Structure formats: C-alpha cells, structure tokens
Amino acid sequence: MTRIPQRTVERFFRYCQFLHTRLEAGSEFVFSHELAGAVGVSPEQVRRDLMNFRLKGTPQRGYPIKEFMGELYSHLESGSLTKMVLVGVGNLGKAILSYFLKRRPNLCIVAAFDLDPEKVDRVYSGCRVHHIGQLERTVSREKATVGIITVPASAAQEAADMLVRAGVRAIVNLAPAQLKLPPGVFLDQIDITLSIEKAAYFARKNSIKEQLR
Amino acid sequence: MTRIPQRTVERFFRYCQFLHTRLEAGSEFVFSHELAGAVGVSPEQVRRDLMNFRLKGTPQRGYPIKEFMGELYSHLESGSLTKMVLVGVGNLGKAILSYFLKRRPNLCIVAAFDLDPEKVDRVYSGCRVHHIGQLERTVSREKATVGIITVPASAAQEAADMLVRAGVRAIVNLAPAQLKLPPGVFLDQIDITLSIEKAAYFARKNSIKEQLR
Numbered sequence: 096m097t098r099i100p101q102r103t104v105e106r107f108f109r110y111c112q113f114l115h116t117r118l119e120a121g122s123e124f125v126f127s128h129e130l131a132g133a134v135g136v137s138p139e140q141v142r143r144d145l146m147n148f149r150l151k152g153t154p155q156r157g158y159p160i161k162e163f164m165g166e167l168y169s170h171l172e173s174g175s176l177t178k179m180v181l182v183g184v185g186n187l188g189k190a191i192l193s194y195f196l197k198r199r200p201n202l203c204i205v206a207a208f209d210l211d212p213e214k215v216d217r218v219y220s221g222c223r224v225h226h227i228g229q230l231e232r233t234v235s236r237e238k239a240t241v242g243i244i245t246v247p248a249s250a251a252q253e254a255a256d257m258l259v260r261a262g263v264r265a266i267v268n269l270a271p272a273q274l275k276l277p278p279g280v281f282l283d284q285i286d287i288t289l290s291i292e293k294a295a296y297f298a299r300k301n302s303i304k305e306q307l308r
Numbered sequence: 309m310t311r312i313p314q315r316t317v318e319r320f321f322r323y324c325q326f327l328h329t330r331l332e333a334g335s336e337f338v339f340s341h342e343l344a345g346a347v348g349v350s351p352e353q354v355r356r357d358l359m360n361f362r363l364k365g366t367p368q369r370g371y372p373i374k375e376f377m378g379e380l381y382s383h384l385e386s387g388s389l390t391k392m393v394l395v396g397v398g399n400l401g402k403a404i405l406s407y408f409l410k411r412r413p414n415l416c417i418v419a420a421f422d423l424d425p426e427k428v429d430r431v432y433s434g435c436r437v438h439h440i441g442q443l444e445r446t447v448s449r450e451k452a453t454v455g456i457i458t459v460p461a462s463a464a465q466e467a468a469d470m471l472v473r474a475g476v477r478a479i480v481n482l483a484p485a486q487l488k489l490p491p492g493v494f495l496d497q498i499d500i501t502l503s504i505e506k507a508a509y510f511a512r513k514n515s516i517k518e519q520l521r
Contacts, residue, residue: 101506108505112484116461133486177508186403193399194501202508240511243504248329265507269500271325273346281510283503287482288407290496291456292321293314294478295390295415297494298453 099170106144107167109134114164126157177202178239180263182254183246184209184224187269191243192220205237227257234261241265248272312383319357320380322347327377339370390415391452393476395467396459397422397437400482404456405433418450440470447474454478461485 099107113133117125127145131138145158148166152158179195181188184207195204207224209215215226225233234242242258244251244266251270258266265281268274271288312320326346330338340358344351358371361379365371392408394401397420408417420437422428428439438446447455455471457464457479464483471479478494481487484501 101510104506104509105502108502108509109486112502113486116485135486171505171509172512175512177511179504179508186399186406190399190403191500191504195504199501199505202504241504241507263511265511267500267503267507272329273322273326273348281507283507285498285500285503287404287480287498288412289318289321289325290480290498291392291404291408291415291454292384292412293317294454294480294494294496295392296317296321296384297314298390298476298478299385299388 103144104171106134106136106140107171110144111164111167111171114160114167118160118164123160124152124157125160125163127152129157175201177241178205178237179203179241179243180205180230180234180237180239180258181207181222181243181245182209182227182230182258183244183250183270184211184214184219185245188243188245189219191245192222196220196222204243205239206233208233227254230257231261234258234263239263241267244268244270244274246270316357317384319347319349319353320384323357324377324380324384327373327380331373331377336373337365337370338373338376340365342370388414390454391418391450392416392454392456393418393443393447393450393452393471394420394435394456394458395422395440395443395471396457396463396483397424397427397432398458401456401458402432404458405435409433409435417456418452419446421446440467443470444474447471447476452476454480457481457483457487459483 110130113130114125127141128138131141150158150163150166179202181191181204188207192204192207195202204222207222208227208230209224210227214224217224240263242263244254246254248270251268251272252274255266255274255276259276259280266276267283267285269285271286274282276282323343326343327338340354341351344354363371363376363379392415394404394417401420405417405420408415417435420435421440421443422437423440427437430437453476455476457467459467461484464481464485465487468479468487468489472489472493479489481495481497484499487495489495
C-alpha cells in the first residue's frame with residue numbers, strides 16, 4: 096500500500112465528514128459536485144480522487160454513500176484501533192477528551208497526564224489522569240502511538256520530548272509554541288490564538304476598506 | 309496601507325510569538341537565522357520580510373527585539389482594540405475565554421452566547437454569557453467584528469449566519485463543519501478532530517514502515 100500524501104488524506108477525511116452528515120440526514124446517494132461544494136475543492140479533484148476507488152455511480156443518482164465511506168475508510172485504514180494519549184488536562188484538554196468519548200470507535204485516548212495533584216487520578220470523560228512522571232512508562236505499556244499536547248506553551252517542548260522518547264509516531268500540538276521533533280515523527284500544529292489574531296487583523300482591514308468607500 | 313497577504317500576516321504573528329518568548333527569557337537581540345529556525349521558514353524569507361521594516365541589525369548582535377516587535381505590531385495594526393464574541397460555551401469555548409482573559413490587551417471577547425439556561429447570565433473568565441437569541445442585538449451594539457464559533461457541528465452554520473447578519477467581518481470556526489459565508493467575510497476553519505485523525509493515520513503508516521524494516 097502506497098503512502099497517501101497528507102493533503103489527500105485530509106480531503107478523504109473531509110469527504111468522510113460530509114458523507115457522515117448526509118447519511119445521518121437520510122441520504123443514500125451523493126453527486127461529486129455536491130461533495131466538491133461541501134468540502135471546498137474542485138469537481139475535477141473529486142473525480143480524480145474517486146478514480147482510486149472501486150465505486151460505481153450513475154449520472155442520475157450519483158454515488159452510493161455507504162460504499163463510498165467503506166472505500167474511504169479502507170484507504171485510510173481506520174479499521175484498526177489507534178491508541179492516543181493527551182498531555183495537559185485544562186479546558187482544552189477536557190474538550191478533546193469529551194469529544195472523543197465514544198464518538199470515534201477506532202480512536203481512543205487511553206490515558207491523560209497532568210502535573211496538578213487535584214487532577215491526578217481523577218477520571219474525565221472516561222479517561223484517567225496520571226501524573227506526568229508516569230508518561231513514558233504508560234505510553235510504552237499501552238503502545239500508544241499518538242500524543243495530543245494541550246499544556247501551556249512553556250511546557251510543550253518538554254511534553255513532546257517525553258512523548259517521542261516513549262515511542263509515539265505522531266503528535267498534535269495545540270500549545271502556541273513551535274516544536275522541534277526528530278524526522279519520522281508526524282507533527283500537526285494547531286494554533287488557535289494565531290487564527291484568532293489573523294481573523295482580528297482581517298476584520299480591521301475589512302472595516303477600514305468599508306470606511307474608505 | 310496595502311493589504312498584507314494572509315501567509316505573511318501569519319508569519320508576522322509567528323515572529324511576534326517567538327520574539328515575545330525571547331524577550332521574556334531576557335534576550336535583547338535576535339539573529340534572522342534564529343527566527344527562521346524557530347518559525348520554520350527559510351532565512352531568505354525572513355530577510356525578505358525584514359526589508360519591510362525600518363530596522364537596523366548588526367552582524368555581531370542581530371536585530372533589536374523591542375524595535376522589531378514595534379515594527380511588526382505597527383504593520384499588523386494591532387494597536388487598536390478588536391472586539392470579539394464567542395458562540396458556544398462548552399469546554400472548548402471556556403478554554404478560549406480563559407486564554408484571552410488579560411493576555412491580549414488589544415483582543416477582547418466582549419460577550420459569549422449559549423442556549424443552555426444553566427450557562428446564560430453566568431460569567432466565565434470575566435465574560436458574560438447571553439442567550440443566543442440576544443446575539444444579533446449584542447454584536448451590533450458592541451460593534452464586535454470577530455466571531456468565534458465553538459458550538460457542535462450541527463449548529464455551526466446557523467451561528468455563522470447570525471454573526472454575519474449582525475455585522476462581523478471575520479469568523480474563526482472550531483466546529484467540525486464546513487461553513488459557507490458571503491464573500492468579504494474572512495473565515496478560518498480549525499478542525500481539531502481532523503488533525504487528530506490525520507495524526508492517527510500517519511502514526512499507523514509509520515508503524516507499518518517500521519515493521520517492514
């Protein structure tokens with residue numbers, strides 16, 4: 096199986112997201128142009144992506160949603176369980192724990208870590224919080240492969256280093272800090288404050304433009 | 309003043325973030341290659357960006373951090389107050405409210421909205437929660453220009469429509485739903501679950517590669 100490029104993986108997950116919504120709304124079929132519009136890519140791109148799948152659509156009804164999702168999931172190999180851990184049980188950490196509880200059967204946060212004695216040994220959304228000193232042992236024992244970082248910026252690199260030493264293969268960092276990781280470990284940075292600052296910048300610009308009209 | 313492209317704005321905010329950390333750590337000067345390494349862009353890119361500023365560096369010491377930040381902030385025009393509102397006071401919403409309390413003097417979340425009667429009229433991190441029915445009136449009265457959406461996916465488009473009618477110029481959407489907005493309204497989508505699914509995908513791939521070695 097060849098490695099699918101990151102952008103394609105992202106589109107595939109977005110297709111899944113949209114198809115899931117449609118399925119819940121009672122639809123059985125979808126047209127490629129609907130998918131394109133919803134996901135924000137060109138219809139040509141959707142059709143190119145579709146050529147990877149054994150999927151038969153008709154011009155009258157479009158593509159069968161359930162089979163489509165089956166094909167997507169088999170390409171994304173999300174049939175097997177992926178174990179994840181979360182470092183930093185603040186509000187953001189708790190939001191992620193509660194989101195993943197039950198909603199994604201194949202993605203499971205098996206342990207969380209924090210420094211705060213008030214949080215250690217408590218259970219949030221079904222997930223036990225361990226002291227950060229237990230991180231490396233717990234991650235190795237559980238064979239967790241994904242680490243989610245929701246600590247303050249100043250503690251993010253240290254959390255990442257511990258996760259890498261413990262053997263995780265991929266990290267999602269939500270702390271507003273740039274991390275350095277060894278090659279071969281996948282990293283996705285999500286900087287919520289950066290997005291908000293950008294939005295504020297463009298909001299100011301848009302206001303000025305209107306005033307000048 | 310010309311409009312700075314989105315990617316440049318993003319780099320400028322990242323420079324600010326790094327310079328802020330350095331300043332807090334007691335540094336007074338920074339080299340362009342340090343900045344490049346920390347922010348993850350090429351030294352050439354940093355030098356091109358620097359040509360926009362009236363900033364004198366020396367080969368021995370690098371650039372003075374305080375003046376550098378002053379130049380960045382004046383380009384980003386973040387001297388004036390930007391008023392924002394937040395829709396959806398779950399864990400994620402609360403995390404954002406607590407982050408912005410006091411930390412960013414020029415970015416202020418002036419109101420939050422929720423449906424839940426338990427939350428309405430309560431104050432979280434200094435921000436009062438109003439019933440969602442008050443959104444349009446409150447946003448217009450406060451002249452808020454940025455909306456942050458932290459509601460469940462199924463309610464995200466409706467929240468966005470209300471924000472746009474009320475006059476916001478920019479939206480940051482953290483709900484896992486693709487939004488449609490009229491042209492001229494800036495949109496940034498942050499999909500935390502998509503990032504985690506992508507990380508899980510690459511973690512699986514990396515594991516398989518190692519097993520094949």
